[in-house]
Amino acid sequence: MNYFKYIKDILLVEVEALIVDGKFPVGLDLSRIGVEPTKDPAHGDLASNAAMVLAKPAKTNPRELGQLLADRLTQCVDIAGADVAGPGFINLRLVPEFWTNQIPAVLKAGTAYGDCDLGSNEAVNVEYVSANPTGPMHIGHARGAVIGDALASLLNKAGYNVTREYYINDAGAQVDVLARSTHLRYREALGEDIGAIPDGLYPGDYLKQAGQELAQRDGDKWRDAAEEEWLAALRVFAIDAMMALIRDDLAALGVKHDVFTSERTLVGTGANDEVVEELQSRDLVYMGVLDPPKGKLPEDWEERPQLLFRSANFGDDVDRPLKKAEGDWTYFASDIGYHRDKYRRGFASMIDVWGADHKGYVKRMQSAVNAITEDKGSLDVRLCNLVNLLEDGKPAKMSKRAGSFVTLRDVVDEVGKAAVRFMMLTRSSDASLDFDLKKVTEQSKDNPVFYVQYAHARICSVIRNTADAFPDLLLDDSSLSSADVAQLQDPGELAMIKELASWPQIVESAALAHEPHRVAFYLSDLAASFHAFWNRGNADESLRFIVPGDSTTTVARVALARAVAVVIASGLAVMGVEPVEEMR
RNA sequence: GCGCCCGUAGCUCAGCUGGAUAGAGCAGCGGACUUCUAAUCCGCAGGUCGCAGGUUCGAGUCCUGCCGGGCGCGCCA
Numbered sequence: 001m002n003y004f005k006y007i008k009d010i011l012l013v014e015v016e017a018l019i020v021d022g023k024f025p026v027g028l029d030l031s032r033i034g035v036e037p038t039k040d041p042a043h044g045d046l047a048s049n050a051a052m053v054l055a056k057p058a059k060t061n062p063r064e065l066g067q068l069l070a071d072r073l074t075q076c077v078d079i080a081g082a083d084v085a086g087p088g089f090i091n092l093r094l095v096p097e098f099w100t101n102q103i104p105a106v107l108k109a110g111t112a113y114g115d116c117d118l119g120s121n122e123a124v125n126v127e128y129v130s131a132n133p134t135g136p137m138h139i140g141h142a143r144g145a146v147i148g149d150a151l152a153s154l155l156n157k158a159g160y161n162v163t164r165e166y167y168i169n170d171a172g173a174q175v176d177v178l179a180r181s182t183h184l185r186y187r188e189a190l191g192e193d194i195g196a197i198p199d200g201l202y203p204g205d206y207l208k209q210a211g212q213e214l215a216q217r218d219g220d221k222w223r224d225a226a227e228e229e230w231l232a233a234l235r236v237f238a239i240d241a242m243m244a245l246i247r248d249d250l251a252a253l254g255v256k257h258d259v260f261t262s263e264r265t266l267v268g269t270g271a272n273d274e275v276v277e278e279l280q281s282r283d284l285v286y287m288g289v290l291d292p293p294k295g296k297l298p299e300d301w302e303e304r305p306q307l308l309f310r311s312a313n314f315g316d317d318v319d320r321p322l323k324k325a326e327g328d329w330t331y332f333a334s335d336i337g338y339h340r341d342k343y344r345r346g347f348a349s350m351i352d353v354w355g356a357d358h359k360g361y362v363k364r365m366q367s368a369v370n371a372i373t374e375d376k377g378s379l380d381v382r383l384c385n386l387v388n389l390l391e392d393g394k395p396a397k398m399s400k401r402a403g404s405f406v407t408l409r410d411v412v413d414e415v416g417k418a419a420v421r422f423m424m425l426t427r428s429s430d431a432s433l434d435f436d437l438k439k440v441t442e443q444s445k446d447n448p449v450f451y452v453q454y455a456h457a458r459i460c461s462v463i464r465n466t467a468d469a470f471p472d473l474l475l476d477d478s479s480l481s482s483a484d485v486a487q488l489q490d491p492g493e494l495a496m497i498k499e500l501a502s503w504p505q506i507v508e509s510a511a512l513a514h515e516p517h518r519v520a521f522y523l524s525d526l527a528a529s530f531h532a533f534w535n536r537g538n539a540d541e542s543l544r545f546i547v548p549g550d551s552t553t554t555v556a557r558v559a560l561a562r563a564v565a566v567v568i569a570s571g572l573a574v575m576g577v578e579p580v581e582e583m584r
Numbered sequence: 585g586c587g588c589c590c591g592u593a594g595c596u597c598a599g600c601u602g603g604a605u606a607g608a609g610c611a612g613c614g615g616a617c618u619u620c621u622a623a624u625c626c627g628c629a630g631g632u633c634g635c636a637g638g639u640u641c642g643a644g645u646c647c648u649g650c651c652g653g654g655c656g657c658g659c660c661a
Binding site: 034037061062172293301321323325331356358359361363426428430432447458462464505518525528536 | 585586587588589590596597598599600601602603604605606607608609610616617619620621622623624625626640641642654655656657658659660661
């Protein structure tokens, strides 16, 4: 349960009651009323701006209006006190039982705690990775993969019906280059000395295996054939080989997709023709000549009539080409066809995760989506900034086997998928990220992966020790959920519970903002609070979880600790990271 | 030149879509270990939220204009 929403509903009921009583005028705009956590505990547990927002339309002052509301709210069972403070905030304190009751709620829900129905099962398509099938994934791709995957999990948790999709860019000139590069490796596999890889072809060693497999499958069938004879066949072969490579990389990272859509297949079935025809019928397509970019005239500029889409009608800066001067489809045209395909498959809500270098395409793509869905669909694009791969503060050395970049596989082998996934979410997606191979495996608080995992492991340790100290106690979640939590009245204990109980609110706000990194921040904060909570027991033994000879108190405190572990596990699940139970 | 993003503590960044006295980590200084895991914690210090206006009960957050940085800018993907 999102307790902010719960309390807000109570507050709205009271506002309505005051309207019925004639204390407030009819027709007030209640939409701006909010209930939020307080920053300063002295202000209570929750605060509402209701009085300040309503004062003007109600033609009274906030404090007077607030007092009317506060008087009524004080009567509610969950509310221990309500008072008006500052410019007109209504500060609320909830009864301790409200908080302590959150513990069994967490324990009963398990990692499903925080699930909500924000999305009302609305279908959402999240497209991510979509790396070109020309080689293995590198560390930059991993960021998009993790962000997309975590966002999908987050939306799923928030009640959306999520489809995870990968768009295979297998139709452009780059896959012809791939086919030629593969042909070279194929000849090499047949014993030919190919010398240095010519400029313009992919030099990576990863194509050697594809060349060998092709030689094994087809023998010397293509060796001396002309390019036009083998190009199509090798393209298919090489794309399949590269996609197999990429799927392996994704599996190593634990990233899954429900749907893989091939650009080539889509174009082949006429998706581009269809969408252009449709746009044509709405007079949104024309043959025209674009102006040169202002202030930066390319040297080889010449006027070229092209098939253009009126994207400027839908929010873009200028119209954009659908076909190259030679008549081939542009990438943009295929993307319009693809997004229309998604829309027709039932996704009015689309999210694309792209590299930040594609930023210039966001507006035109959104314009296109506006056009093809007639404003009934929406596209949000999450841009992922660069990952700076470091090794103890210095730029990491390049991978030998992959050419000029560090492969994702190398990094996962080095530090593990949990570390990669967690680290990728420690910054907002549009900020660049330092990824230090040394630091992510350090066992110190500098390493957020460790820090959060350590909190979870400590809790597991406490439960193990409790079982030793009280062999007769049942310590499974179901048993713990009937612990006598009402005795947890210490301010530190209540503060710990309040932080736990804000998890559903984090899920909702992060899902609405499409920002999965907020989960990582929340978990770091939660872990910090738990470590501090734990250390109280070092200064004062009576505050430890395990109280010798007092099983009632022990069980209540262990129930609280276990609830922290459950919420950590719930958050880690969104991030795709397994919690650890022990880390000695 | 145009568009988008960014500018918050010495450094790296949060800031829950407008709330009360702007937070955290690192770095610095000073403390807490015969431990339920000190792999942790506590304290101190550190700020003109780039600048100037505006919107309103209230602005780091929204609007406008500057300054500074990054990225992109017909057919590539």
